[in-house]
Amino acid sequence: MKDISLSTLYVTLAILLVVSAFFSISETSMMALNRYRLKHLTQSGQRGAQLVSDLLAKTDKFLGVVLLGNNLANAASALLVGLIAERYLLTEAPQKGTALLTGEFRTPRGNDLLLYAKDFLFALLFGDEAANIQLQRTQRELLTLTLPREKAEALDFMKATTELSAFGTWQDPERVSNDQRADNVLLEVEFGEIEGELVGDGIVRALSLINSLEINEQILYARMINVEQTTLIT
Secondary structure, eight states, rough: OOTTTTTHHHHHHHHHHHHHHHHHHHHHHTTTTHHHHHHHHHHHTTTHHHHHHHHHHHHHHHHHHOOOOHHHHHHHHHHHHHHHHTTBTTTTOOOTTTOOOOOGGHHHHHHHHHHHHHHHHHHHHHHHGGGGGOOOOOOOEEEEEHEEEEEEETTTOSSSEEEEEEEEEEETTTTSSOOOEEEEEEEEEEEOGGGHOOOOHHHHHHHHIIIIIIIOOOOOOOEEEOOOOOOOOO
16 A cells, blocks of 8 residues: 555545545435426436436335445545555554654644644534635534543634543454543534535544544544534523
């Protein structure tokens, strides 16, 4: 893998992101189709409408292919993000799953990439028209992150975040970072999602890069769920 140029890795990552977006948008678009309009177009002899109708007639198989393709693209892109991040770390950087990676363990371009990843994450979570971020957010989601308390400073740029204390146990198969009731922090933040869940996909990529360049956990646990309603009670 070290023989592959950075430009090749970046191009491959871009292709995988496009593939992932294609599968996500395809699923959303197909499920949101007006069935009566589709039936009318099919009866009118529209070839595209007939193809879509045939796919929807086998919804289980269609969704299975979409899910498989999306998962494969996401897994491959996550692997590439890790490989790209490794190119911006110095050889004396702490082993994965141990200490926080500070600036002294990153190359200058690695520091720039980390700042870009944080800006990108901030824009996805909190960006609005006032910040010149044009996203048609259609539903509310809750992002929950779990990370060691001593590493929580890596995400201190996130605003409107609920912080909870938690103990966690992690049995590392490689015996690098076993935790027994470790002092963890749960960070919860609401954000607006768009059609195709592309914001969520972007959040995962940004967090993966931040983890590889700074947080340095073997597994960074993140969960996103739909939020029906939230209320501030006084």
